[in-house]
Amino acid sequence: MAEQTHRELIEQLMRSRPHFAEAIAYLASLDTGLHGELDLSAERRRWDHELITQLIAPGSSVLDIGCGDGELLRKLHAEKQVRGQGVEKTAELAVQAVERGVPVIQLDVDQGLAGFPDASFDYVVLEETLQTVGQPAKVLGEVLRIGREGIVSFPNFGNWWVRTQLLIEGRMPVTPKFPFTWHGTPNIHVLTVRDFEGWCESAGVTVRAAYAYADGQYHELIPADNVLAEEALFVISR
Amino acid sequence: MSDPVDARTGPERREPDAPDSPRSVGWTRPQHVRLADAENPLPLDGGGLLAPVDVEFETYGELSPARDNAILIFHALSGDAHVAGWDETWREYGRNWRSKRPGWWDEMVGPGKAFDTDRYFVICANGLGSCYGTTGPSSTDHETGRPFGLRYPVVTVGDWVRLQVRLLDHLGIDKLVAASGGSLGGQQAIELGLAYPERVEGLIVLAAAARLSTQGLAFNYVARHAITNDPRFHGGDYYDQFETPDGGLGIARMIGHITYLSETSMWRKFARRWQAGGGPGYSFDIEFEVESYLNHQAEAFSERFDANSYLYITKAADYYDPAERYGEGDLATACRRARGKWLVASFTSDWLYTPAACQELVHALVASGKPVSYINIHSSYGHDAFLLEVEWVDRLVRGFLAGLGNHG
Numbered sequence: 001m002a003e004q005t006h007r008e009l010i011e012q013l014m015r016s017r018p019h020f021a022e023a024i025a026y027l028a029s030l031d032t033g034l035h036g037e038l039d040l041s042a043e044r045r046r047w048d049h050e051l052i053t054q055l056i057a058p059g060s061s062v063l064d065i066g067c068g069d070g071e072l073l074r075k076l077h078a079e080k081q082v083r084g085q086g087v088e089k090t091a092e093l094a095v096q097a098v099e100r101g102v103p104v105i106q107l108d109v110d111q112g113l114a115g116f117p118d119a120s121f122d123y124v125v126l127e128e129t130l131q132t133v134g135q136p137a138k139v140l141g142e143v144l145r146i147g148r149e150g151i152v153s154f155p156n157f158g159n160w161w162v163r164t165q166l167l168i169e170g171r172m173p174v175t176p177k178f179p180f181t182w183h184g185t186p187n188i189h190v191l192t193v194r195d196f197e198g199w200c201e202s203a204g205v206t207v208r209a210a211y212a213y214a215d216g217q218y219h220e221l222i223p224a225d226n227v228l229a230e231e232a233l234f235v236i237s238r
Numbered sequence: 239m240s241d242p243v244d245a246r247t248g249p250e251r252r253e254p255d256a257p258d259s260p261r262s263v264g265w266t267r268p269q270h271v272r273l274a275d276a277e278n279p280l281p282l283d284g285g286g287l288l289a290p291v292d293v294e295f296e297t298y299g300e301l302s303p304a305r306d307n308a309i310l311i312f313h314a315l316s317g318d319a320h321v322a323g324w325d326e327t328w329r330e331y332g333r334n335w336r337s338k339r340p341g342w343w344d345e346m347v348g349p350g351k352a353f354d355t356d357r358y359f360v361i362c363a364n365g366l367g368s369c370y371g372t373t374g375p376s377s378t379d380h381e382t383g384r385p386f387g388l389r390y391p392v393v394t395v396g397d398w399v400r401l402q403v404r405l406l407d408h409l410g411i412d413k414l415v416a417a418s419g420g421s422l423g424g425q426q427a428i429e430l431g432l433a434y435p436e437r438v439e440g441l442i443v444l445a446a447a448a449r450l451s452t453q454g455l456a457f458n459y460v461a462r463h464a465i466t467n468d469p470r471f472h473g474g475d476y477y478d479q480f481e482t483p484d485g486g487l488g489i490a491r492m493i494g495h496i497t498y499l500s501e502t503s504m505w506r507k508f509a510r511r512w513q514a515g516g517g518p519g520y521s522f523d524i525e526f527e528v529e530s531y532l533n534h535q536a537e538a539f540s541e542r543f544d545a546n547s548y549l550y551i552t553k554a555a556d557y558y559d560p561a562e563r564y565g566e567g568d569l570a571t572a573c574r575r576a577r578g579k580w581l582v583a584s585f586t587s588d589w590l591y592t593p594a595a596c597q598e599l600v601h602a603l604v605a606s607g608k609p610v611s612y613i614n615i616h617s618s619y620g621h622d623a624f625l626l627e628v629e630w631v632d633r634l635v636r637g638f639l640a641g642l643g644n645h646g
Contacts, residue, residue: 085609094613095633101641103579103609105600114599 028212047213048127048153048233049075055151055209055235056080060122063087063146063227065109065139066129070097077102085121087113110134113142126152128231132186137199144238146206153233156190177230195224200236209235254340255348262340263298263323263348263355268331268371270294272303273404279367279392280395280401281396290380293405294371295319295363297346299355301409308411309353309639310402310438311343311362311427312419315494315551316543318370321362322347322355331371336541345628352635358415365426366401367393367550368470375546376477384520387546388474395422395558403437416639418442420624421591422555432564435577440642442635443582445624447595448569448602449559454590457497461490465545487545488536495535500587500620504528560601569602576603580610581638583631585623 049072056062058080060140064073067086070093076082086104088094098105110133124147131154133139135175143150155177156162165173172182180187193212200207210221212229222234254264272279272292279289296319311321319360320341320383328336347353353360364372367390375390377530382389406414417438419427424446431441450458464470468486500505512518516525524530565572580603584596593614603610615630616624624631 083609085604091616092614094611095630098581098611098613098634098641099637101637105610105612106602106614107612115604117605118607120607193367232269 002166026078027105045216046113048231051211051218051233052076052127052151053079053124056082056123058082061085061120061121062125063116063121064125064127065113065143066127066132067097067102067125068093070100070102070104071095072125074100074128091162102123109139109142113139113146116146117144118145119148121145121147122149124150126150128153128156129153131157131189131191133189136189136191137203139204140203141198144236149208150236151233152196153231154191154196154235155187155231156193156229157190157224158194159230160227175230193221193229193232196232196234200234205236205238209232240499244578247474249304252345257340258323261348261350262344266296266298266320266323266341267327268294268296268319270371271405271408273401273408274633280397280404282391283396284392285390287393288373288393288397291373291401292371293363293373293401293504294375295361296321296341297409298322298359298360301411302358305409305411306413307357308359308361308406308409308414310406310414310417310430311347311353312359312402312417312420312423313342313362313421313428314421315364316539317342317364317423318368319364319372320370321360322521330538332441333370333542334399335538343625346632346635352632352639353418358639361405361409363402364404365551367547367554369544369547370534372401374544375550376544376626383555385475385477387477388549390546390550392539394554395425395429395549396433396563398554399426399433402426402430403434412437414438414593415642416440418444418635419446420444421446421621422551424591425555425558428560429558430559431578431580435575438577440630440638441576441578441580442638443580443596443599444631445583445585445588445596445621447591447592448561448572448599449588449595450555451592451595454497457558457590458556459495461493462549462552464489464493465549468545471545472541473631474549482540483545484537484540485569487540487543487548488533490545490548491536491539491543492532494580495532495582498621500589500618500619502587503620507531569598570605573599573602573606573608576606576608579638579642580608582612583624583634584614585617585621585627586614587618587620588621588623590621597618 035042045201061083062076064086067088070086073084073086077084086097086102087107087110088104091106094104094106104120124143126143130136161175162173212220212221212225213231214228257264259493271294272290274289274291276289277288280291281287286420322341322344325336347360350355356609364370366372367374369376375386378385379386417427417430424443427441427443430438445631465483465486468483470476470481471483472479491613513528513530519525560572561567561569564575582600584593615627619626
C-alpha cells in the first residue's frame, strides 16, 4: 500500500516536473538498495588527491588531519617532495599509513590538536573529515592556527540527489558520497556548500580558492554548485 | 589519544622457532670487547671515570660492505644481549635458563622477521651495570681484586648509551638504520636519538615515556628497599657469602611483575583460582595461583639476576629525564636536538609507562617539528604488551623500517 503510493507519487512528479525526471530515474534505480553499506571506493578520494597535489607548492610542509591510510601524503611526498605528517583516529588506518612510510599520529582531533604549534605547517589538509568531527568549528580554528593555509573538502549535503532522496523518499539520504545508513554514519555534522561559505564569512575566514566535484570531474566553484556539487574543496586562510 | 588498535588476536604464544628453523638465527655465541681502559676510560654523568669496561654483545646477520645496514636493539631492566636464537654457550656461562628458550625478542629478530637478519645487521649489547657479561657491580674491581658491590659507581642511561656508541665505533658503524627498545630499552633509544642524533636514522620507542612517573619512582624505591634491607645484603658485599639477598631481590621482582601486568591480564591469567587441590587452608601458605606464580617468578629471577645490578639499573631508570638533561625542563626543547624519524607505540593497559606519558614524548617531537608516528595499541597485557602483542609491533616495525629513506 505504502509502496504503491510512493510509486504513484514518483510517477506523478515525473509527469508534472520534467526537470526532476533525471533525479527520479536515479532514485528509481536506487530501489532503496543504497540503504546498505557502500564501498568507499578509491575513486571517491582520487579527485581531491589530484587537485590538492596541484595546489600545494613543492617542498612545503603538510599536516593531513584524518589522513586515513596516508595515500595523499605518500603522493605529495613522491610528487611534490612534501614534508608530511598525518593524524588519524583509526588505529588500523594509522598502521597502514606507517606501512606506507608516512609519519602518522594516532589521535582523535576532537581530543585536541593543541600539541601542534602555531603556523607550524604550510598547509593543513582536512579531507572528507570535517563532517565527522564532534566540534567542526573548533577543528577549523585549529586548521587555521596550525597551517598558513587550510585545505578543506567535504561532501555536499545540498546536492540535488541528497535533497531529492529526503524530499521524495522521506528517508535520510544514502548516496555514493554519503554511503552510510543514518544509524551507522560517521557523518554527524553534514553541511552544504552554502553552509561552509556562510561559516567562512561569519568567522572572518578568507576563501582563497574553491572547487566543486560533480559528474566525475572538478571545476572552480560556481553558485549553482550548492545544488550540483557532490563534493567541495576550499582553500582558506585567516 | 584514543581509538586504540584492537588486538585482533590474543598473544597465544607460538612454539619458539627451533635453532634449525629457517626463521631462527640459529645457534648464537656472545662476543666480548673492552671498550674502556686506563688510557681511554668511560666518563660518567655522576662524575668520575670507569675503566676497564668490558661489554658482552651479540650480532645477527651480516654487516654490509658500506656498513649502513645496522640496527641496535636495547634491552630492558632484566634483559641481556641475547635477543634471538639459541645460546650454544649456556652451559659454559652457567645460564641454564637459556637452554629452554631462545633470545628474549626472538619473535622479532631473525630471517624474514620484522628485524630481518637477511637484510639488517642487528646488534644488542648488555647494558652497563647489568650482570650478563658487561662490567657491573658483580664484576671484579681491579683495584681490590674483589667484586665491586656498592663501590661500583652509580651509572645513568646517558652512560649506558655513551658506552653503546663506543661499541658502534668499535664495529665501524657511523650511522644506524634504526635503534629500538621497549621500556627502559625505549628510554635508551630516546637518549641515543637526543645525544647522538647524527648516529641514527630511525628511533623505535615501545612502551616507554621520556621519564618515569612518581608512581614508577615509588615502585623502584620499594624494590631497592626490599633488597638493601635483606639481612643477607651485607652492604652489597654478599658475593663471597653463603647466602645472597634472594629474598629482597625476589620481592623486587614480584613488585616489578605486578607493574608489568594489568588488572585484566592478572584476572584472565589467575582469577581467584586456588592452587591444585584448592580451597582455603586457613593458613599463610601459598594458596592462590597468583601467589604461586609470583613466588615462582621471584625464585627464578633470584637465580639469574644480581641484586646489586637491580639497584643500579632501577636507579638509572629513576634518574632519566631528557627534558632536564637537554631542555632545561622542557621536553620539546630537548627534542629539537633530534633528527631522523621516530616511531612511538604505547599500550592501552600499560600503567607503568602509560599512553598519556608516552604521548608527552610524541607531542614534544611534534612541537619540535620532527616526523613522528604514534600508535596506541589496544591490549590488556599491561606493560608486558610490548613483548606480547607481537602481531601489531611486527607490522609497525616492518612498516617503519620500510618507510625509512622512502619518505621525508
